[in-house]
Amino acid sequence: MQAKNIAVIGSGRIGRAWSIVFARNGFNVKLHDASQDMLAGALPAIRDSVQDLASFDLIDEPVDTIVARIVTCEHLADGVADADLVQENIAEVVEAKRALFIELDRLTRPDALLASSTSGLPASTFTEGLQGRARCLVAHPVNPPSLVPLVELCGAPWTSQETMERARALYEAAGQKPVTVNREISGFLLNRLQGAVLDEALSLYEQGYASADDLDTVMRDGLAMRWSFMGPFETIDLNAPGGVADYAARYGGTYRSIAAGRKAFDWSDETLGKLDAERRAVLSRDRIEERSRWRDRRLMALLAHRRPSKDED
Known part of the structure; x- marks a missing residue:
């Protein structure tokens, strides 16, 4: 597969997981966060997660090879300049998303896909005034997308059919299971x-x-x-x-x-x-993070169980 360039905006759990999704399938990833502290901790956390995947035989390349495809960028412009797809993962605040998408529309190539991981905000609420609004959509994952492959693709009324088709092909190439939401609805599917x-x-x-x-x-x-x-x-x-x-x-x-x-x-x-x-x-409150890690490892075990063997059609 010809390598594609992905920009991931936001280095929290979802952003780190998206970085793994793309990197383990041969994509080059640039990860940006407005918080330098968050960005500094992203790669160590990503490496830990990829090592967990390796322990369940869920990756086909060495850990170092996958992690090396992910680089962090302090400046938004550097992260998105050559992106084929931008995957946005900032807070669920419509004003913040609108402001970011104005910048993304200005800083990216005209043919770059601009996707939001929002779990509830329709794309029409933050893309209406953009010159490149036809290339904008929601690509809503399940937490964490590196372990649960579903991604819901939902365009705004002005999102082009070409955008939806290109997005579906790209997420399939990244190993995800995209579904198309035919028109906007609160909460998606x-x-x-x-x-x-x-x-x-x-x-x-x-x-x-x-x-x-x-x-x-x-x-x-x-x-x-x-x-x-x-x-x-x-x-x-x-x-x-x-x-x-x-x-x-x-x-x-x-x-x-x-x-x-x-x-x-x-x-x-x-x-x-x-x-x-x-x-x-x-479960005491101070053990929630520990239990979340346990959940992720159980999901890995389930994925390993469901993964087709190499001799299956």
Whole structure:
């Protein structure tokens, strides 16, 4: 594959993970952050993460080779000048993104793709006035994108079809699993699906139907066992002898009844305080980072399990 040049803006968790995604697939990465302290700690953290990937046999090159493709840049202009794609990862503040995209539109080549990792802001909220707005889009990853390959591509009304096609091809070349969101919607696809599950879990918890731990068990040792390798539509297709139509005939009435009686969660402070106390009894606040590292290593083990063997088609 001919090397491509990627600029990653923001060196927090998402930015570091994106740097790994591109570097391990042969791309050259320039990583920039407005905070020099953040930037100084980025490469050591990236090296640690790549070494973890190596321990699960999830990279095909030496650690040093991959990390060497990532260089840090103190100045934004230096980081983006030759970029084929800019992956922005700054705070979820529309004014900040608008100001940055004005600069990116000015500093980059006219054919460079400008993508935001935003998890909820539509591209139209921060790209409307740009001369190069047709090349702007959202490329929303899952945290961390180096371990969870989904990326949601969503353009603004003025994003060109060519931009969407080029972006999809580029993310596929980077080993990701892009999906196209056909038009702007708050939360895109993943967070709307996650939000529906989370809303129902919180509502059931608030109404006293189960403890937080038991509701986590329902997901972890129930639904998630199937959902780790198939989606909800394939799941129901396989759960009735006649497929989706048969499943709907058997269980549609039950689901309509559940939906009619569903109580939405209003994110009350009282319930969230109770939930936080229950979680802190299990995991103290000062151990969250440690547990996050454990989560990442479990994701690596799952990826290793799912990775096709070299003799598979």
